[in-house]
Amino acid sequence: MTDFSRLGVAAIRDGVANGEFKAVEVAEALNARVAAAKALNAFIVETPEKAIEAAQAVDTDRAAGKPLGKMAGVPIGMKDLFCTEGVQTTAASHILEGFVPTYESTVSANLWKAGAGMLGKLNLDQFAMGSSNETSYFGNVISPWRRNDGGNAPLAPGGSSGGSSSAIAARLCPAATGTDTGGSIRQPAAFVGISGIKPTYGRCSRWGVVAFASSLDQAGPMARDVRDCAIMLEAMAGFDPKDSTSLDLPVPAWEAGLNSDLKGKRIGIPKEYRLDGIDEDIAKMWDNGIAWLKDAGAEIVDISLPHTKYALPAYYIIAPAEASSNLARYDGVRFGLRDLPEGAGLQDMYAATRAAGFGEEVRRRIMIGTYVLSAGFYDAYYTQAQKVRTLIARDFENAWASCDLILAPTAPSAAFGLGEKTSDPLSMYLNDVFAVPASLAGLPAMSVPGGLDKQGLPLGLQIIGKALDEQAVLNAGLAIEQRSGFTAEAGEWW
């Protein structure tokens, strides 16, 4: 009997289409795996009935000879930042606990239209703010990976899409949605040895996605290989008139366009990413990546992205500034938590509700954002950060004169242990150092597994492409995937 947990998106889709197995069989098998993996805490809500319902519809359509969608029969996990009609949507916060939307986000609706089914709502860092999934109101997600030191220290699955990364690595689902504001798809993908792509800003509609930082938020797929990412991105992307920042462009056939022959492609290696004291294993993996791409026919060129060191501080001004405003709607008036102390007035209700409803990291970012936008500080912080953002984008523009893609590590380290960085927000923020520049510039960027470090933990290689050139990014990812021989898996300890 087929072990459906070992099949990826393409394999399930093709198997269902070819009649090798029924979509319902896949849904049942994965529902069971989800139910048995509670120790990972990857899901906030499980929706086995949704998975079955979607699978039955696909089986019925196939039996009737109707054309099947791009994701027909594929059960997936949905990051709990996407509003799902009739299913609780929390952004992993207390303030939205119990909130059941009457509407479906455009991206999730696109996926259901393509024939995918929902296994459940995946845990994440609260309001997608975090790099370890430790800020969720619903508890930490635990990575299925463990260090090879014999100790069983629980590790972070990365963040903010930590439920997504953990669930895919543990083979609870073949793929899941993620969102990436400053690395929230790429860093968790790297931490658990899977692939994930953040497309060009505007490819995926933000309508119905709980907002963190509007000018940076971008949805994307996470899966166990590059092809699966390509398939799922095709299903997710597309112009949406309900999102003014959505790109009015046709969705390319990325899967059909996959081609790992990189002849004629120039790969830029940015010297500024080679930080002092860079982890030895990371440096080695990067060198391997360079060799693989060269082997695939690409030419390697040294490039400079001179403003890289200002990216992180700029990001941690812009993202909290937008967040402080985006999160103002959680005020206890219309939906979600309301804390109304005896005899309280409106202002007291706001204060009590928001103090009780937001976690510490969310409150910290609201405070930072409020501060940088306030009178007298706006120019010194927000305006300055926007200028830096322009310079970062220009760095990339200049780089494209001499290269077509950029290769760099996804994160400066492998997964860290839960609790290791929570007392030091700055060191946590530093984990985004390689991911943030592409976010600020709105460029497509992908993480693919690049190998294991000395502790036996996965490391990720990041490929950054030109705006709208997801195809080149996916192709380079595929070239690495074919050469890295990355087959390592987390042991099934849960």
Add this chain to the structure above:
Amino acid sequence: MSEYRIQGNTGEWEVVIGLEVHAQVTSESKLFSGSSTGFGAEPNSHVSLVDAAMPGMLPVPNRECLRQAVRTGMAINAQINRWSRFDRKNYFYADLPQGYQISQLYHPIVGEGEIEVTLNEKDPDSAVKKIGIERIHVEQDAGKLMHDQHPTMSFVDLNRSGVALMEIVSRPDMRSPQEAGAYVKKLRSILRYVGSCDGNMEQGSMRADVNVSVRKPGGELGTRTETKNVNSIRFMMQAIEYEAQRQVDLIESGGAVVQETRLFDPNKMETRSMRSKEDAHDYRYFPDPDLLPVELDDAFLEECRASLPELPDAKRVRYEAMGLTAYNAAVLTAEAETAFWFEELLAEGVDAKQGSNWLMSELFGALNKLGKTLDESPVNPKQAAELLGLVADGTISGSIAKQVFEIMLETGQGAATIVEEKGLKQTNDTGAIEAEIAKIMAANEDKVTEYRSGKDKLFGFFVGQTMKAMQGKANPQIINDLLKKALG
């Protein structure tokens, strides 16, 4: 314009006034959502997911609202900014679901313009003053709190939440309550001509924030106060008067004006402090990252320009050229409602002079008596044209026309029908008139003698008697001619 001065103990004071007029944009749907903008609906019946700021909802600009703002800008000869941007104005309040108002602080859609204001619109000799307009920007309205629905709770109605407003910001160019009143009247007239705002202050579609300061004539600008949300021209003028006097009294008694936000209480006819500068919100304006900048292309601007109607100043000049008196031209163009009514009358083929005279004396007089506005007139331009046509072609006399008009107002019947049914048609039958004249002369021999001996004034008596005998239906010109002949 006349100089308005406040007489203080230390001499004369000059008032400096600037206005921020909030005008609701005429549009079917809200600025960033498809909800209806209809007035007076059940609370919370015009509220979309976007208006209620549900998680993940995004604003999509309503092109029509931007178009109306651009057309308004063009009507005041303003700079139209081809590139503008929306900003968020952040503050918490229960009537503001998003926790921010989407507005335009840094890059408004309309830049500098001006309008010409005459202190008395109906007096063509009144001096003309140009009032500068600093900007027009587009923003969302908030919802409404209702505090009288429940003993311990306040209710929120979000029907207005997200409705588009234009904020029209003047320069501090006005120097008297009268100038401010004339400015708002002219502005409202332009908005109604353009069709970008209905100008109904009672319904809240137009309201003003009034900035007032005082200074010694020509001196340095004083500290200003801002009186919020004044919703009639009369209240605005009262608020300015009160506020200017209060500031003068304050300064002269050794105090200082504090920059603050005030409210006008129309019952007590006074302004009072709402919040001082220290308590002022820090709105933390920043560009709305959910929205792209607004870029206007040539085709859009061209369409906006082409769709503008003839504006009041141009219309007045044209009417004067058509032979109307300056007074009539000014009155007919001051309000869009009047001008459009008159235009329809002209379109029905009515002579401009005849039409304007009738409209201003007969129609206005009748409406005045009925206590109705022109929009509520029981007689429409087409019906009026029918009546005036009967006068023009000699079917009825002017005096009969007055009777017919009264019947029209009462019954709603058409003029021709009334004339027919009541037999009011004017007669040109000289024989019948001559017969009546003969009878009158026979009955008034003494007066005939007096007339013939030089008492010319008695001619009117004979005209009146003849008309009376003819029951008003005789052609007055023919009576004149025949009487002259008969009396010799």
